[in-house]
Amino acid sequence: MKYFGEDNSQLTPEIIEKNDAIEAERLGEAGTAMRRVVVGTTGQTKPNNYFDENNELTGLEIDILKEVARRVPNLSFTYEITEFPSLFAGLDAGNFDMVANNLGENEERREKYLFSHYPYVVTHNVMITDTEAPDNLTMAEMAGQSFGVVAASPQSMFLEAWNEEHPDKAVDIQYVDSDPSQIIRDVYTGRFDATIYSTTYLNDVQNTYGIELKRHPIENEDAIQPPGSYFIYRQEDLDLREAIDGALAEMRADGTLSQLSQTYFGEDNAQLSEAIIEKNDVIEAERQAAAGELDVADTEASSEGKLFAPEIIPDILPTILGKLPITLMMTFVSALIGLVLGFLIALAKINKVPVLAQLMTLFVSFMRGTPQLVQLFLAYYGFPLVVRWLNQQFGWSFDVNSIPALIYVFIAFGLNEAAYNSETFRAAILSVNKSEIEAAKAIGLTDGQTMRRIVLPSAMIVAIPNLGNSLISLLKGTSLAFTVTVIDIMGQARIIAGANLRFFEAYIAVALIYWVCCLLIEWFVGWLEKRLDVDAIDPEAQVDSVAPDTKA
Structure with a gap:
């Protein structure tokens, strides 16, 4: 109409x-x-x-x-x-x-x-660096330089093979879950010294973002992947x-x-x-x-061709376990940051400190209302922008690319943990019987002594279960760190799966490791709860332990 x-x-x-x-x-x-x-x-x-x-x-x-x-x-x-x-x-x-x-x-x-019988297009891989690099660089000349690549990609497997075959000329492989354009731009900004991608990606990035990079032919291109998609x-x-x-x-x-x-x-x-x-x-x-x-019988007798090959899991586990210290370090450093900041935020909100309490309420709301992965990306990609801005404003020359990726992980996970812990601490502190606090002040205890000897012991009994759950969530959340080049147990599992294409077996192996770690945390939290259970403490011993301070 x-x-x-x-x-x-x-x-x-x-x-x-x-x-x-x-x-x-x-x-x-x-x-x-x-x-x-x-x-x-x-x-x-x-x-x-x-x-x-x-x-x-x-x-x-x-x-x-x-x-x-x-x-x-x-x-x-x-x-x-x-x-x-x-x-x-x-x-x-x-x-x-x-x-x-x-x-x-x-x-x-x-x-x-x-x-496909034939490739639908034929493209070629080149090594990509910034424009200040010499012309026609070779892999041997890149020893010790960082390469940004996606795990399980032909480029990553080429570099892994290069390091294995040339340990004296090994390169620093930085695994990242990003699209090609982002990795190529990271070379331009200096986050990585080089990457390997096809000229079609390079041309698209240069045309889209108006930047210039240098390409270097790779002598044995077929070792990355024969030309063709x-x-x-x-x-x-x-x-x-x-x-x-x-x-x-x-x-x-x-x-x-x-x-x-x-x-x-x-x-x-x-x-x-x-x-x-x-x-x-x-x-x-x-x-x-x-x-x-x-021969169907031969196929079923080996791991090749089988849908599921559990016999390779024991072979995968040791390699994954080699990265367990990284996972544990991320977990406990972030947990420590979360405990300290969470407690301070809780105090600011409980005492209703002007301006600070409102800011902390906004901070907690943001951290609890946005995904952990987004926060990790904000730290990894956003913090360098802040540092570069400060360099411009104050004439500093701080090299943002020298900051290890682990620092961004600590920042992102630590702040996220602090937001959740602050609410746990706040609820636990407010749950303490006010008559106990009044009694403590009546016998002359200072605010600090009251907090240390009366409030915190009672509050911790309430907070421990939730803090334990938060620690378990943090442990599992560290699996996201692989998206910003940190190779933890999850990252190692994905690298292994990318090489042998046994994804299900690799994920079972890493799941078992996470499960055992969580069981140990659960056991420790249970032990700590019993240890702090005041109902199980001898009342006379409790009075004796407090008496000297109260008399003073």
Whole structure:
């Protein structure tokens, strides 16, 4: 009515019948019922997949799959967003039917998963540094320098292998859960000395943010991953792969893939060299031969090919346990910060200190009302901005990149713990019988003595259970520290899983360690409760212990 001045949206029975017949014919030509394919991706791998200004998932891979759906009518695609290390775990668990995230190949992935016959685009990895670095640096010249990488990525596995093979020229690997653009920008700001990514990511970051970085060719690029990005499936989903491969072949032949590559990369990366075609044909022939000769009994007798291999958990545990001191240090240092600050905040609120009490109420509300992960990111990315601003204002030259990531973890978790502990302390202190406090003052005890000898002992009996629960939550919360380059037991588990693709086994191993640690904390808290239980203390002994001070 608005645009035509009349209602033209009503459908006649003839139009409905005609279109129903067309749809039935389309499905009949497809030969199978409509299949909904769930695609796992991060949504952070621009320009392959990312969220645009309208918060819609877009990118090269998304447009490719849209075109595949148009050419293969019985396929429809939906997307599940997850972090990179969880892509293969989700594929194993059946949460995804395929994964698309600019994924390259390596031996472990090839053994366990089914790849597209050919890559849909071919890109090359380079080492990225700031512009002040010399030209054409080699890995050997980067000894001791920090590299920012995502755990379980081809880049991280390349660097791990480099350190193992060249211990005298090892680099400092900094694991971080960030999208490529953030890691590349972290090289620009100096947080990392270098990273390794494809030139397509580098070009996109430079164009988007108006920055300049230097690229260095990598001598043995195939050691990172052979050039090419693939869609990856479970081994049993051969029909799905062949349907998508058929559409990709048509798109390459008619120039659609080249057009999409030009749109997102500014160059045609869809063409396949004779070497890539020959290599992938050989791999496919070997796969088909292996599938025809597969001995089921042999497969089930080893961990290879098994959905679940519990026998490797004992082998994983020692490596994960090697990072337990880091987890415990984060837990107890943050807990100590939380105890001290929490107690001081509680006192400020109880005594209603002007201005300070209101500020502390706002602080507690913010810390309790925002996710721990957000607070960790605010500390990790926000605090350096504050330091740089102070450097500009006062002419300081403090190197913010020299601050260890653990410091940000202590700040974020310590402040979060302080907010929760302050409410625990406040409730516990207010629960103390006021008559006890009045009696203490009546016999001449000072405020400090009253707090130390009367209030705190009674309040701690009330507070200990909640403080114990808070400590357990803090221990488990430290698993987030891996997102800001700190390798704790959770980070080590994810690194191991990324290498052997045994995510479920690695997560079981780390879960057992967390469980045992929590049981020990529960035991200690229970022991402490009994130790502080005044009802179990001999009244006469209690009077004797207090008498000297009261007489004084």
